[in-house]
Amino acid sequence: MALSLKLNGRTHQVEAEPGTPLLWVIRDELKLTGTKFGCGVAACGACTVHLDGQPVRSCQTYVEDAEGAEITTIEGLDSKVSKAVQDAWVELDVVQCGYCQSGQIMSAVGLLSENPKPTVEEIDDYMNSNACRCATYQRIRAAIQRASEMMEA
Amino acid sequence: MTLNTSRRGFLESAAAAAAVLYVGVRPDGALAAGAAPAQLNPFVKIDADGTVTAIVKHFEKGQGPATGLTTLIAEELGVSMEDIQYEFAPSDPSRYANLAFGQMQGTGGSTAMANSFMQYRQAGAAAREMLIKAAAEAWGADATELTLEDGVIKGAGQEAPLAEFVAATAQMEAPAEPRLKDPSEFRLIGNASVKRKDSLPKTNGTAMYAMDLHLPNQMVAVIIRTPRMGGLASGFDDAGAKAVKGYIRAAVLPNQAGVAVYAEDTWAAFQARDAITVDWDFSNAESRSSDQIREELLAAVNAEPEYNVTGADHAATTEQIEGAAQVVEQTFYFPLLAHAPMEPLTCTIEADADGGVTLHDGCQFPTGPHMALAQIFQLPMEKVRINTMFAGGSFGRRATPTADYQVEAALAFALTDRTRPVKLVWSREDDITGGYYRPAVAHRVRVGLDAAGNITGWDHRIAAQSILKGTAFESMMVHGGVDHSSVEGVADTPYRIPGQFTGLTDVAKATSVLWWRSVGHTHTAYVMEVMMDEAARAAGRDPVDFRLTLLEGGGDDQQRLAGVLILAADKGGWGSAPEGRSQGIAVHKSFGSYVAELVEISGNADGGVKIEKVTCAVDCGIAVNPDVIKAQMEGGIGYGLGHAMRNVITLTGGEVDQFNFPDYEPLRIGDIGAIEVHIVPSAEMPTGVGEPGTPPSAPALANAIAVNGPRVTALPMNLNGVSFA
Numbered sequence A: 001m002a003l004s005l006k007l008n009g010r011t012h013q014v015e016a017e018p019g020t021p022l023l024w025v026i027r028d029e030l031k032l033t034g035t036k037f038g039c040g041v042a043a044c045g046a047c048t049v050h051l052d053g054q055p056v057r058s059c060q061t062y063v064e065d066a067e068g069a070e071i072t073t074i075e076g077l078d079s080k081v082s083k084a085v086q087d088a089w090v091e092l093d094v095v096q097c098g099y100c101q102s103g104q105i106m107s108a109v110g111l112l113s114e115n116p117k118p119t120v121e122e123i124d125d126y127m128n129s130n131a132c133r134c135a136t137y138q139r140i141r142a143a144i145q146r147a148s149e150m151m152e153a
Numbered sequence B: 001m002t003l004n005t006s007r008r009g010f011l012e013s014a015a016a017a018a019a020v021l022y023v024g025v026r027p028d029g030a031l032a033a034g035a036a037p038a039q040l041n042p043f044v045k046i047d048a049d050g051t052v053t054a055i056v057k058h059f060e061k062g063q064g065p066a067t068g069l070t071t072l073i074a075e076e077l078g079v080s081m082e083d084i085q086y087e088f089a090p091s092d093p094s095r096y097a098n099l100a101f102g103q104m105q106g107t108g109g110s111t112a113m114a115n116s117f118m119q120y121r122q123a124g125a126a127a128r129e130m131l132i133k134a135a136a137e138a139w140g141a142d143a144t145e146l147t148l149e150d151g152v153i154k155g156a157g158q159e160a161p162l163a164e165f166v167a168a169t170a171q172m173e174a175p176a177e178p179r180l181k182d183p184s185e186f187r188l189i190g191n192a193s194v195k196r197k198d199s200l201p202k203t204n205g206t207a208m209y210a211m212d213l214h215l216p217n218q219m220v221a222v223i224i225r226t227p228r229m230g231g232l233a234s235g236f237d238d239a240g241a242k243a244v245k246g247y248i249r250a251a252v253l254p255n256q257a258g259v260a261v262y263a264e265d266t267w268a269a270f271q272a273r274d275a276i277t278v279d280w281d282f283s284n285a286e287s288r289s290s291d292q293i294r295e296e297l298l299a300a301v302n303a304e305p306e307y308n309v310t311g312a313d314h315a316a317t318t319e320q321i322e323g324a325a326q327v328v329e330q331t332f333y334f335p336l337l338a339h340a341p342m343e344p345l346t347c348t349i350e351a352d353a354d355g356g357v358t359l360h361d362g363c364q365f366p367t368g369p370h371m372a373l374a375q376i377f378q379l380p381m382e383k384v385r386i387n388t389m390f391a392g393g394s395f396g397r398r399a400t401p402t403a404d405y406q407v408e409a410a411l412a413f414a415l416t417d418r419t420r421p422v423k424l425v426w427s428r429e430d431d432i433t434g435g436y437y438r439p440a441v442a443h444r445v446r447v448g449l450d451a452a453g454n455i456t457g458w459d460h461r462i463a464a465q466s467i468l469k470g471t472a473f474e475s476m477m478v479h480g481g482v483d484h485s486s487v488e489g490v491a492d493t494p495y496r497i498p499g500q501f502t503g504l505t506d507v508a509k510a511t512s513v514l515w516w517r518s519v520g521h522t523h524t525a526y527v528m529e530v531m532m533d534e535a536a537r538a539a540g541r542d543p544v545d546f547r548l549t550l551l552e553g554g555g556d557d558q559q560r561l562a563g564v565l566i567l568a569a570d571k572g573g574w575g576s577a578p579e580g581r582s583q584g585i586a587v588h589k590s591f592g593s594y595v596a597e598l599v600e601i602s603g604n605a606d607g608g609v610k611i612e613k614v615t616c617a618v619d620c621g622i623a624v625n626p627d628v629i630k631a632q633m634e635g636g637i638g639y640g641l642g643h644a645m646r647n648v649i650t651l652t653g654g655e656v657d658q659f660n661f662p663d664y665e666p667l668r669i670g671d672i673g674a675i676e677v678h679i680v681p682s683a684e685m686p687t688g689v690g691e692p693g694t695p696p697s698a699p700a701l702a703n704a705i706a707v708n709g710p711r712v713t714a715l716p717m718n719l720n721g722v723s724f725a
């Protein structure tokens, strides 16, 4: 079916079967590959995008349900919060293989947008379903705290 | 070292419009330079405009060679880290053989830095000397008066960017033995503020992994693999798949290992696959369960071992233990484990205009797939090209001796008319059920102690599924029947243990097995370090002191192991845990590096253990990129602890019981409170860091749990009496 998606500030006409995960429309149709496939079952967070500013797992979001929403992917991040998060990520060299990090950053931006000064417990709680097989968790935690500081400045 | 240049290479390309300087080594190992890469194995390239590019021969799966090898060039050449870029070397084993693997080009065994430390520095230094010589000639100055720092050549009252002298170097021969910096002159090597080269693209979504490749007109292929090792596909029914939009067709692979399903995109391929049923011939397929394998392994460690690994006198060891005042004895079991790198396996193959093929892959061992593809397509090696892309983790999985997934892609491509590129995609379920696991292993150890608490004998038997037997690596790593990867960390322990016997028995595999981050050390470190604690406890001694006694009076190996143990104990506050907390410690040498870890927990095995803090000390020789080393320790610790806590692959009737992350639950951010890493200053040659962080982590946790709880001798811990908070 023909759908119209609002993604990263632009409207895209796409053709997709109902029930297709938004993830595959983003990756295979729109060829925005910053959003990753890690598990397909909402267990790793690599596919995290924002729908109207809220982090969701795009592997478990039907494309038709995203119609009408503002979809943001890692490529479309552009806010004070996202800048702080990405700057902090680079400053602390969080990444290793990097494959999970788009999802980590999308979740971190979600967290700091609703809670600009999270405690360690709040960070661990919010980020718990974003897996990193390289175990960069120390630095993810530190980078979220650093971004929180940068946002205040 | 003899003087060598690629003069012919230069003459051939002298007509090229833009001058370029390549510096590297020739196949005989001598330094060489030229204006074209044809005659040498280049490690650095300098364009006419002064752009400096390090050519990275080891692939980047997160462990940092893109940063490390670039640092070595930048240091010796005299440019800043901001002014150097990198690219991955093409696959050509004659040029980029990893010295540790003979004629194979590969990354593994934490060898990247050790292998390249001198090679890359020499290439950088040679380029510096050539540019300075060119400047000296141009300025009529003495080369010794000139310096090259931050890309600028200065001296004799002159100053100019290095770009101005690239063309002039085309006439020169590479110096045979360029002067390397003394460690006291290092500005970048050992500098903790040097940043990773790949942070930005991996933070803004632009880094291209093999999974992200989308070639024009490509098809996506997924494979329906046999659910049991040895099963053969004989046919299939795809009536249901025909309703899936984008489904193209399916075909039995020529080796009958499965059925390839082709579709226009990934989702269609997954959907179509679910709608296809395959006829399997299981007459020669594996049907054992993991419980049976466990019984076989445990029986084997309690029988006379097949191999006496070190040739020690077993009868004497037995006698020393029988006559001891006390005997400490434990049997251990380690299950199969999946690697589960974050990016599922994938690669793409396309036909080239000249009849060759290109493989796009986050390739760990380029030589293996390179040779396999040449054979499958009946092509000469030079017509098989490999484009190395970022790899989303590996932990060993992307380096199979069989080049398993690249061969699958090649077979799937070969079944088509080859006009469309074929992208092979694995799902997470394919990955978790797809074999190539850390082998299941059992150990049995008996330690005799005299009345004073000194060890009198150590009888250590291992039963394992050999990783290397029957593979292309067998001749290299199996000697006298002993697969060294089954016993490393025990047979070659730096501890000076009196009366140590090491026995090994091979047990048949029920699934394919493979090295997994730190290989044999994943289980040998656990057993050695848990037994050290058990023996110390029986002897009534402090675990750190007990270990240090076994290292006393030794050489360099023992001193370095003792050094990290003392440092971790000191920095982690050994013996002064806060109220309600318990500590455990472990130390292990692997891949030439020495690592000690102190784990501090709260809670207990019944009410829920929480890992509050891990303090790590590492001695890996000269620390080229201290922050990358810290990151690798943090990651290695997390990998070791997460799997020890709760990961296991089991088989029922030969079929894997786990499918995806919900039943192979990864370590999560809340599982470890904090990790602190301390690096021992050293002037020794750099050694590996990708793997050595993993081995001591699980035994240190086990030792902390045993302070107020059970002694865990089978993994994972959560299925063996330990609950986690």
Ligand code: FES
Pocket (backbone or CB within 6 Å): A036, A037, A038, A039, A040, A041, A042, A043, A044, A045, A046, A047, A048, A057, A058, A059, A060
């Ligand atoms: S791919 Fe969506 S949560 Fe893993």
Ligand code: FES
Pocket (backbone or CB within 6 Å): A095, A096, A097, A098, A099, A100, A101, A131, A132, A133, A134, A135, A136, B062, B342, B392, B393
């Ligand atoms: S950086 Fe590799 S999975 Fe997170």
